[in-house]
Amino acid sequence: xxxxxxxxxxxxxxxxxxxxxxxxxxxxxxxxxxxxxxxxxxxxxxxxxxxxxxxxxxxxxxxxxxxxxxxxxxxxxxxxxxxxxxxxxxxxxxxxxxxxxxxxxxxxxxxxxxxxxxxxxxxxxxxxxxxxxxxxxxxxxxxxxxxxxxxxxxxxxxxxxxxxxxxxxxxxxxxxxxxxxxxxxxxxxxxxxxxxxxxxxxxxxxxxxxxxxxxxxxxxxxxxxxxxxxxxxxxxxxxxxxxxxxxxxxxxxxxxxxxxxxxxxxxxxxxxxxxxxxxxxxxxxxxxxxxxxxxxxxxxxxxxxxxxxxxxxxxxxxxxxxxxxxxxxxxxxxxxxxxxxxxxxxxxxxxxxxxxx
Amino acid sequence: xxxxxxxxxxxxxxxxxxxxxxxxxxxxxxxxxxxxxxxxxxxxxxxxxxxxxxxxxxxxxxxxxxxxxxxxxxxxxxxxxxxxxxxxxxxxxxxxxxxxxxxxxxxxxxxxxxxxxxxxxxxxxxxxxxxxxxxxxxxxxxxxxxxxxxxxxxxxxxxxxxxxxxxxxxxxxxxxxxxxxxxxxxxxxxxxxxxxxxxxxxxxxxxxxxxxxxxxxxxxxxxxxxxxxxxxxxxxxxxxxxxxxxxxxxxxxxxxxxxxxxxxxxxxxxxxxxxxxxxxxxxxxxxxxxxxxxxxxxxxxxxxxxxxxxxxxxxxxxxxxxxxxxxxxxxxxxxxxxxxxxxxxxxxxxxxxxxxxxx
Numbered sequence: 169x170x171x172x173x174x175x176x177x178x179x180x181x182x183x184x185x186x187x188x189x190x191x192x193x194x195x196x197x198x199x200x201x202x203x204x205x206x207x208x209x210x211x212x213x214x215x216x217x218x219x220x221x222x223x224x225x226x227x228x229x230x231x232x233x234x235x236x237x238x239x240x241x242x243x244x245x246x247x248x249x250x251x252x253x254x255x256x257x258x259x260x261x262x263x264x265x266x267x268x269x270x271x272x273x274x275x276x277x278x279x280x281x282x283x284x285x286x287x288x289x290x291x292x293x294x295x296x297x298x299x300x301x302x303x304x305x306x307x308x309x310x311x312x313x314x315x316x317x318x319x320x321x322x323x324x325x326x327x328x329x330x331x332x333x334x335x336x337x338x339x340x341x342x343x344x345x346x347x348x349x350x351x352x353x354x355x356x357x358x359x360x361x362x363x364x365x366x367x368x369x370x371x372x373x374x375x376x377x378x379x380x381x382x383x384x385x386x387x388x389x390x391x392x393x394x395x396x397x398x399x400x401x402x403x404x405x406x407x408x409x410x411x412x413x414x415x416x417x418x419x420x421x422x423x424x425x426x427x428x429x430x431x432x433x434x435x436x437x438x439x440x441x442x443x444x445x446x447x448x449x450x451x452x453x454x455x456x457x458x459x460x461x462x463x464x465x466x467x468x469x470x471x472x473x474x475x476x477x478x479x480x481x482x483x484x485x486x487x488x489x490x491x492x493x494x495x496x497x498x499x500x501x502x503x504x505x506x507x508x509x510x511x512x513x514x515x516x517x518x519x520x521x522x523x524x525x
Numbered sequence: 526x527x528x529x530x531x532x533x534x535x536x537x538x539x540x541x542x543x544x545x546x547x548x549x550x551x552x553x554x555x556x557x558x559x560x561x562x563x564x565x566x567x568x569x570x571x572x573x574x575x576x577x578x579x580x581x582x583x584x585x586x587x588x589x590x591x592x593x594x595x596x597x598x599x600x601x602x603x604x605x606x607x608x609x610x611x612x613x614x615x616x617x618x619x620x621x622x623x624x625x626x627x628x629x630x631x632x633x634x635x636x637x638x639x640x641x642x643x644x645x646x647x648x649x650x651x652x653x654x655x656x657x658x659x660x661x662x663x664x665x666x667x668x669x670x671x672x673x674x675x676x677x678x679x680x681x682x683x684x685x686x687x688x689x690x691x692x693x694x695x696x697x698x699x700x701x702x703x704x705x706x707x708x709x710x711x712x713x714x715x716x717x718x719x720x721x722x723x724x725x726x727x728x729x730x731x732x733x734x735x736x737x738x739x740x741x742x743x744x745x746x747x748x749x750x751x752x753x754x755x756x757x758x759x760x761x762x763x764x765x766x767x768x769x770x771x772x773x774x775x776x777x778x779x780x781x782x783x784x785x786x787x788x789x790x791x792x793x794x795x796x797x798x799x800x801x802x803x804x805x806x807x808x809x810x811x812x813x814x815x816x817x818x819x820x821x822x823x824x825x826x827x828x829x830x831x832x833x834x835x836x837x838x839x840x841x842x843x844x845x846x847x848x849x850x851x852x853x854x855x856x857x858x859x860x861x862x863x864x865x866x867x868x869x870x871x872x873x874x875x876x877x878x879x880x881x882x883x884x
Contacts, residue, residue, distance in 0.1 A: 312600075525697050
């Protein structure tokens, strides 16, 4: 699943696929600023993608050893949404996610050593080993948590925004979820409430076309978009390509500005694609629920390769510079993995600790 | 104030309202939401006047979306608020089982203690006047089964206020079970702030012959049963559990070691129910003290019927509790107290007006 250098930009415009009337102006304005991104930010976005990719590649390689013993849903292929979105946020902003949360946690700056320790079930883990991959948390960066009950964190994120407003606290709240979550009742209940109170919430739907191994066709009508659902609740919503990190960043920045300015909640749907199996480190094309052709098409639009090509053509990234970035990241991951492996397991009495606060 | 009482008397409903009021006055992070909370009726009077006192930012209505709104309460608690959510019937909370049981109950533990969920979820249990299968269930056993939840079920006005304040001040999700037929009972209630600690049972009536354990409305029935038993020379000890999770078993075990006989009265159904859990604990820990097989007096394992012609045979009475106690003492023939019940009797279909408190 490594991404070949020099993958092209075929078929990608980088612009919004579908815009909302409320939103069109902001998106158009942000698109015009696309080329105006600071070189340092553009390199940071690439570094962010690499960071997520390398951490997950390491998990993919280590997982079969059988020492990371928790259901693990890799974000491979979907990194640009998390990285572009998180780059548009401030420290005061809050995030919450679902089962496929690694990219969100890492892109937000969640502790990598604490994440590896959590996957290994150690007491140094970000949830003291009691959560695992599906329950990452890092309150130091306002990453409130994630859970694997689809749709469940959507109202909790809305509640965090609501509670913050009640206390006069600033910041927007970003709620990550997948295309399956919009089929839950609680999604609609939550968007309705956020709309009623015009809460500073950004609903981020990563549409990777599948819920576990089930495609969209039996789950959602083809003649009604996810964006339509959100608009039906009276919030601004738009659909975008999710593979080009700079485009994601642009739309995220415009949306964050709008929501922060009190324009009410927004939903952003990003079209993206999961490379690995639903849960676990392997590929799953042998199952036959998705085609090699479809898979190859999306891998050709690898977020890392796309941004590499963008930076290279702009003269902002040399092979030497990327090699330095890779070496630094690998060293950081080496250290995190080594520490996690040697860290102690929770003591036996931790079993009974913390049932109640 | 009611005449003839030295201490101030409030109804259970008034005590609940005052408990919420005291908690709100002491802590600006406390807010109250639920369907009908700010309306003039104010959830049977338990939220009346709070809107005027604390404003719409802290006392407000919500969409008919119990699941999401439970998540909203949880999320707001994560950032420092202390929500009090109200369900006018316990059944209205059932769409929110995911948020209550999967999320709120586990949030503190599953994130290694890094977050807390201080939220109080009020659930009102209905009875009578044809409340029927979906307006009458007391599912306290369900919630008590979920590690991480606290479950309280006060029986008296004093405990209603003290447990309400304690629940709101607690850093955990608390399911607060209120039986609608207790609302008009009155009793002494101290002014101002006080708490009844979560997880503390209380001996309501001392006795040497048989131990009757109950909670919520069943406590009232148990006290009436104790009076019936006293009339035939049996001294029953009545223990009001008050908190169902975590449960304070010590007074129960101490009492059974004294009496050797146990009756558990419960307003839930029998199978896999709360009464069975109390019996199990006593059998496990104090088997040698038992002089007769423990008895459960619960609802039968059928949905609540609406017509009083059937409901009159659905809800056990104080006579059933007394009969169970007499069986343990070898005193009673196996007579079913329902034999004496008139299916058309309207008095069984409404709260007992012959007793309005205090305990």
